[in-house]
Amino acid sequence: MKNEKILKSNNIPLYMVIFSVVVLTMPLWLEPIGAAYPDLLQKFAIFGIFAVGFNILFGLTGYLSFGHATFLGVGSYTAVWSFKLLTMNVLPAIIFSMVLAGIFALLIGYISLRRSGIYFSILTLAFAQMSYNLAYSVLTPITNGETGLQLSKNDPRVVDGLFVEVGQGIPSTNLFGLEMSGYQGFYFCAVLLIIAFYISLKIFNSPFGLNLRAIKSNQTRMSYTGYNTKPYLLAAFVISGMFAGLAGGLLAVTDPLAGAERMQWTASGEVVLMTILGGVGTLLGPLLGVGIIKYLENIFSSIGVKELGDFFSFVPDSMHAFVVDFSSLFVGEGWHLTLGLLFMIIVIFLPGGIMQGFDKIKNLMSKKDKE
Amino acid sequence: MESSFFQIQGVNKTFGGLKALNEVNLNVEEGTVHAIIGPNGAGKSTLLNCCIGKLIPDTGTVTFKGENVVGKTAYQINQIGIARVFQTPEIFPELSLIENVMIPAFARRDGNFKLNWFKSLMQEDTIYKEATDILENFGLKDQMMHHAGNMSRGDKRRLELAMSLIQHPKLLLLDEPTAGMARHDTNKTIDTLKKIKESGMTKIIIEHDMHVVFSLADKISVLAQGAIIAEGTPDEIKGNPVVQEAYLGGADDE
Amino acid sequence: MDTIIIQLLNGLDKGGAYALIALGLTLVFGTLGVVNFAHGALFMLGAFCAVSMHQLLTISKSVKDESIKFFDAFKEQPYLEIWWGDTGTAIIDYSVPISILLAIPLMLAIGIAMERGLIRHFYRRTHAEQILVTFGLAIVLQEIIRHFYGANPIPTPAPATFSGSAPVGSLVGLGENVVYPWWRLIYLGFSLSIIGAVFAFLKYTTFGLVVRAGMADRDMVGLLGINIERRFTIVFGIATIVAGLAGVMYAPILPPDYHMGMDFLVLSFVVVVVGGMGSLEGAVFAGFLLGILQSFAAMNEVKSILPGIDQIIIYLVAVIVLLVKPRGLMGKKGVFED
Numbered sequence: 001m002k003n004e005k006i007l008k009s010n011n012i013p014l015y016m017v018i019f020s021v022v023v024l025t026m027p028l029w030l031e032p033i034g035a036a037y038p039d040l041l042q043k044f045a046i047f048g049i050f051a052v053g054f055n056i057l058f059g060l061t062g063y064l065s066f067g068h069a070t071f072l073g074v075g076s077y078t079a080v081w082s083f084k085l086l087t088m089n090v091l092p093a094i095i096f097s098m099v100l101a102g103i104f105a106l107l108i109g110y111i112s113l114r115r116s117g118i119y120f121s122i123l124t125l126a127f128a129q130m131s132y133n134l135a136y137s138v139l140t141p142i143t144n145g146e147t148g149l150q151l152s153k154n155d156p157r158v159v160d161g162l163f164v165e166v167g168q169g170i171p172s173t174n175l176f177g178l179e180m181s182g183y184q185g186f187y188f189c190a191v192l193l194i195i196a197f198y199i200s201l202k203i204f205n206s207p208f209g210l211n212l213r214a215i216k217s218n219q220t221r222m223s224y225t226g227y228n229t230k231p232y233l234l235a236a237f238v239i240s241g242m243f244a245g246l247a248g249g250l251l252a253v254t255d256p257l258a259g260a261e262r263m264q265w266t267a268s269g270e271v272v273l274m275t276i277l278g279g280v281g282t283l284l285g286p287l288l289g290v291g292i293i294k295y296l297e298n299i300f301s302s303i304g305v306k307e308l309g310d311f312f313s314f315v316p317d318s319m320h321a322f323v324v325d326f327s328s329l330f331v332g333e334g335w336h337l338t339l340g341l342l343f344m345i346i347v348i349f350l351p352g353g354i355m356q357g358f359d360k361i362k363n364l365m366s367k368k369d370k371e
Numbered sequence: 372m373e374s375s376f377f378q379i380q381g382v383n384k385t386f387g388g389l390k391a392l393n394e395v396n397l398n399v400e401e402g403t404v405h406a407i408i409g410p411n412g413a414g415k416s417t418l419l420n421c422c423i424g425k426l427i428p429d430t431g432t433v434t435f436k437g438e439n440v441v442g443k444t445a446y447q448i449n450q451i452g453i454a455r456v457f458q459t460p461e462i463f464p465e466l467s468l469i470e471n472v473m474i475p476a477f478a479r480r481d482g483n484f485k486l487n488w489f490k491s492l493m494q495e496d497t498i499y500k501e502a503t504d505i506l507e508n509f510g511l512k513d514q515m516m517h518h519a520g521n522m523s524r525g526d527k528r529r530l531e532l533a534m535s536l537i538q539h540p541k542l543l544l545l546d547e548p549t550a551g552m553a554r555h556d557t558n559k560t561i562d563t564l565k566k567i568k569e570s571g572m573t574k575i576i577i578e579h580d581m582h583v584v585f586s587l588a589d590k591i592s593v594l595a596q597g598a599i600i601a602e603g604t605p606d607e608i609k610g611n612p613v614v615q616e617a618y619l620g621g622a623d624d625e
Numbered sequence: 626m627d628t629i630i631i632q633l634l635n636g637l638d639k640g641g642a643y644a645l646i647a648l649g650l651t652l653v654f655g656t657l658g659v660v661n662f663a664h665g666a667l668f669m670l671g672a673f674c675a676v677s678m679h680q681l682l683t684i685s686k687s688v689k690d691e692s693i694k695f696f697d698a699f700k701e702q703p704y705l706e707i708w709w710g711d712t713g714t715a716i717i718d719y720s721v722p723i724s725i726l727l728a729i730p731l732m733l734a735i736g737i738a739m740e741r742g743l744i745r746h747f748y749r750r751t752h753a754e755q756i757l758v759t760f761g762l763a764i765v766l767q768e769i770i771r772h773f774y775g776a777n778p779i780p781t782p783a784p785a786t787f788s789g790s791a792p793v794g795s796l797v798g799l800g801e802n803v804v805y806p807w808w809r810l811i812y813l814g815f816s817l818s819i820i821g822a823v824f825a826f827l828k829y830t831t832f833g834l835v836v837r838a839g840m841a842d843r844d845m846v847g848l849l850g851i852n853i854e855r856r857f858t859i860v861f862g863i864a865t866i867v868a869g870l871a872g873v874m875y876a877p878i879l880p881p882d883y884h885m886g887m888d889f890l891v892l893s894f895v896v897v898v899v900g901g902m903g904s905l906e907g908a909v910f911a912g913f914l915l916g917i918l919q920s921f922a923a924m925n926e927v928k929s930i931l932p933g934i935d936q937i938i939i940y941l942v943a944v945i946v947l948l949v950k951p952r953g954l955m956g957k958k959g960v961f962e963d
Contacts, residue, residue, distance in 0.1 A: 138933030226449035340764030
């Protein structure tokens with residue numbers, strides 16, 4: 001069903017206009033659910049880019065990478081270094097982020113893609129762990145180890161030094177003078193998300209995208225059909241790695257520091273999760289997944305025992321303590337427990353994610369119509 | 372001997388002590404249909420696999436228009452114009468029929484790799500038309516938006532044939548194109564194959580169904596226990612006592 | 626020479642833990658065909674069995690401290706000591722070995738529940754889905770532990786008798802300098818005997834024969850008879866117990882915390898892949914091999930030549946092995962090749 005739509009969706013401009021309007025008006029329509037503040041909106045957009053990119057690899061080719069957080073981390077470190085050495089302007093920072101992440105992806109992908117299936121997952125995992133461990137240990141001069149890489153007043157910033165006088169304190173990131181915090185930061189990320197989504201839409205609709213889906217469906221047949229599948233996979237891997245690098249760069253743009261924990265394999269697991277939750281291989285699914293997870297994370301992790309006590313005030317006293325205690329398992333620091341459960345429920349009952357759920361509902365509706 | 376269109380020379384293949392192919396020689400003339408028949412386990416599929424890069428023969432050469440294809444990868448062999456239809460249908464089950472047919476068409480046009488990621492499928496009018504035409508020829512056009520995986524076995528096989536034909540291969544290898552088909556489907560397939568025969572495409576066909584073999588083949592080779600035991604026109608083969616004994620007379624049922 | 630022996634021993638006990646976890650992972654891969662990302666969490670649960678047993682045995686009440694005469698001082702004294710005196714103290718001292726008694730039935734119960742409740746429904750799903758659902762389960766398990774035990778590592782002492790170091794050197798005539806903690810030596814012996822027991826079970830029982838046949842040829846699994854579901858459950862239960870016991874005994878070596886499972890899981894996966902998917906011998910061999918390599922890479926002499934090598938050695942070896950010998954060191958053909 002999915003495929004029919006892809007071949008028929010010849011109305012890309014209209015699709016993009018609607019998408020752009022929806023993304024750019026997020027501060028308005030997210031207001032009622034209390035999600036319309038810049039920090040969270042930025043996260044939506046940034047992780048949206050990450051997930052859209054990951055989906056190009058996992059969704060189209062079926063190759064499950066457990067190492068994509070590496071590229072996120074590389075992107076962040078690169079961006080912070082660009083701020084430290086060159087300029088606080090964000091454009092060079094994100095360009096460098098993407099380029100360096102792309103180079104990393106090319107190297108890691110070239111080696112990992114020599115194997116497929118679970119071996120591929122383990123290889124990417126091994127590379128991710130290597131990068132993470134090295135960032136914490138010998139690469140400390142570059143990554144500043146556990147403390148994380150931060151800006152300081154004494155950074156050279158050679159390009160900025162040519163144009164503006166060195167002011168007091170640490171300057172903030174900007175786009176030709178426009179400060180990249182708050183809503184401005186969000187709009188910058190949102191525009192990039194729209195571009196990223198456009199690219200992903202084009203890829204999904206292109207012969208290249210079709211070939212990637214064919215690789216997922218039957219790789220052997222692809223070889224007998226005359227395709228050298230390796231460069232296709234590598235291209236998808238590098239593109240998705242660059243998206244991850246861009247997301248990592250943007251994380252540094254909105255908050256200029258970078259730490260190794262961003263590269264941990266559980267962080268790779270998170271993007272897998274967001275993609276799966278929304279619907280892997282669908283265009284909008286990964287974005288839905290990002291929205292839901294980041295929103296829930298935001299709500300759940302901010303709830304404490306006190307809030308729970310108020311919320312359950314209607315429960316009889318004898319039960320009150322128990323109910324509060326039990327539900328406190330799932331909130332605050334226990335957010336990850338909720339996340340794990342959510343993840344299991346989705347994989348068990350709805351492996352196609354929320355988008356599959358929509359399809360099911362739609363099918364039910366149309367059946368009813370016919371009756 | 373002058374080098375012919377497609378030539379298998381002195382091919383041997385052993386699987387752990389078991390001789391699957393023994394000094395097989397085969398010449399296929401351009402524009403002919405060459406059938407390979409033989410009892411089960413005679414090594415027919417192994418022979419085809421040696422031609423398309425799935426297996427590498429222990430010794431011997433397989434030459435296509437004077438070029439040795441042994442050691443080339445599967446996709447390289449396809450790109451020089453050899454297509455293969457498998458015994459069990461090898462299609463893209465999760466994709467729609469039209470996509471299944473467009474993919475090989477792109478391979479023919481774009482080569483083994485092209486990063487054409489910014490062109491929309493909708494703009495590929497020529498390929499799209501070609502794909503719909505071939506599906507129409509095969510009577511599959513009204514299902515073209517359906518998932519290939521949901522089709523009947525016979526339809527899957529015909530789809531696979533369409534996937535091979537859209538590439539306009541110079542040589543088509545068919546591994547039992549009608550195996551497991553109902554009589555009605557078999558006849559449809561024979562008609563299709565006859566139609567392409569007129570187009571002058573060279574074909575090597577492995578087949579059990581003698582009705583199919585005798586109605587299509589220009590030349591027949593009989594393979595038994597890994598070796599060619601007879602070769603000739605259909606009439607010669609029909610009258611050959613060695614073949615009668617080794618194959619036609621023997622109890623061979625699937 | 627002495628340093629080399631010490632490093633070798635250091636590598637062996639860690640290798641023992643890797644080998645035990647990898648053994649269970651491989652058993653489950655080989656027979657059930659399931660990639661279990663929650664296997665590390667089972668190791669972690671085992672370690673927390675030891676923690677819980679220690680906490681249970683040392684439930685205390687406040688008693689007057691007689692040794693302080695100047696004022697009324699109180700100290701915490703475990704009930705066991707109050708009731709049984711020295712016997713109680715001894716029992717507390719041996720809390721880690723005692724928790725094995727708790728761990729076996731508990732881990733078996735967890736294993737059965739997990740297999741019946743979740744894993745069973747994923748036999749026919751893709752490996753990616755198996756990885757994802759067990760990854761989710763691993764998160765859930767570790768978060769539950771964190772909720773009840775907190776985020777900090779909990780030191781769990783080995784029995785006092787074994788707290789010192791064994792003079793391994795003088796025992797084998799290599800010099801006084803070669804000493805090695807008793808408990809690690811015990812861990813090594815323990816893991817070797819568990820490995821031996823599992824292999825003996827697989828080799829000398831009919832059940833084991835069936836399991837090995839199934840591992841040698843996945844298609845055979847379907848022919849294993851009507852009790853196949855029960856057999857799968859038992860295999861999973863065994864794997865769970867092995868991981869759990871590995872965790873119990875490891876508690877004194879590494880104070881357990883909630884994410885130790887994940888840390889060991891990634892390493893154990895690498896071990897399994899290096900050893901060869903589906904090969905039990907490979908898992909054990911690669912476990913010890915990587916443990917030893919890791920410990921040698923941590924030597925200062927090595928680190929000064931190749932900085933950071935200790936951090937990545939295992940993964941580096943994995944990458945090289947996978948590229949040079951795609952099936953792993955002892956992998957068989959046709960296992961987990963898509």
